[in-house]
Amino acid sequence: NAGVTQTPKFQVLKTGQSMTLQCAQDMNHNSMYWYRQDPGMGLRLIYYSASEGTTDKGEVPNGYNVSRLNKREFSLRLESAAPSQTSVYFCASRHRNGTRTYEQYFGPGTRLTVT
Amino acid sequence: DAKTTQPNSMESNEEEPVHLPCNHSTISGTDYIHWYRQLPSQGPEYVIHGLTSNVNNRMASLAIAEDRKSSTLILHRATLRDAAVYYCILIKYYNQGGKLIFGQGTELSVKP
Numbered sequence: 001n002a003g004v005t006q007t008p009k010f011q012v013l014k015t016g017q018s019m020t021l022q023c024a025q026d027m028n029h030n031s032m033y034w035y036r037q038d039p040g041m042g043l044r045l046i047y048y049s050a051s052e053g054t055t056d057k058g059e060v061p062n063g064y065n066v067s068r069l070n071k072r073e074f075s076l077r078l079e080s081a082a083p084s085q086t087s088v089y090f091c092a093s094r095h096r097n098g099t100r101t102y103e104q105y106f107g108p109g110t111r112l113t114v115t
Numbered sequence: 116d117a118k119t120t121q122p123n124s125m126e127s128n129e130e131e132p133v134h135l136p137c138n139h140s141t142i143s144g145t146d147y148i149h150w151y152r153q154l155p156s157q158g159p160e161y162v163i164h165g166l167t168s169n170v171n172n173r174m175a176s177l178a179i180a181e182d183r184k185s186s187t188l189i190l191h192r193a194t195l196r197d198a199a200v201y202y203c204i205l206i207k208y209y210n211q212g213g214k215l216i217f218g219q220g221t222e223l224s225v226k227p
Contacts, residue, residue, distance in 0.1 A: 092158070106158030106159050108157060
């Protein structure tokens with residue numbers, strides 16, 4: 001069981017370049033999430049997918065798009081990277097069954113620098 | 116959403132108990148209290164959660180005040196590996212999105 005995997009681990013982009021961060025989970029979880037963490041701060045939710053086929057905005061969605069490709073995979077795209085998007089990006093997943101709230105499992109993160 | 120307040124930092128000695136406090140005076144009846152921690156250079160990991168009663172698991176214990184306006188995460192014997200940022204998060208029971216709202220957390224350092 002690999003849990004939640006993210007690729008790449010590190011990335012440097014120039015302003016205006018685009019890229020896609022990949023996330024996959026092998027726990028058969030329904031819900032998946034993308035967070036960003038700036039230095040010295042807590043995580044902030046960018047987008048989430050409560051179930052396959054749905055996506056919703058979180059606290060800080062501007063400048064990002066997401067795709068829930070299938071139940072396993074949830075990607076985050078930066079169309080035109082800006083220095084303000086320099087951050088560590090974490091993907092997470094969670095089982096969902098009715099109304100109960102289950103814990104989230106996080107990936108190791110992608111460290112992105114935009115110059 | 117109800118907010119939580121935690122001390123910015125705490126120190127502990129190795130093999131001693133640690134009590135990490137969290138205030139949540141505006142908690143509602145449908146809010147669960149969750150704790151996550153983030154080890155250096157890693158993603159957060161779930162620690163424990165509770166609603167009204169005290170809870171124990173292999174990682175920690177959670178003590179919840181009778182009025183639920185505060186809670187305490189207890190690490191019974193701190194190890195160097197427990198040095199991390201600990202986040203206290205309120206999540207509504209009927210939170211279909213499962214979204215987590217992280218505050219600043221408490222940075223715990225453990226001295227040998």
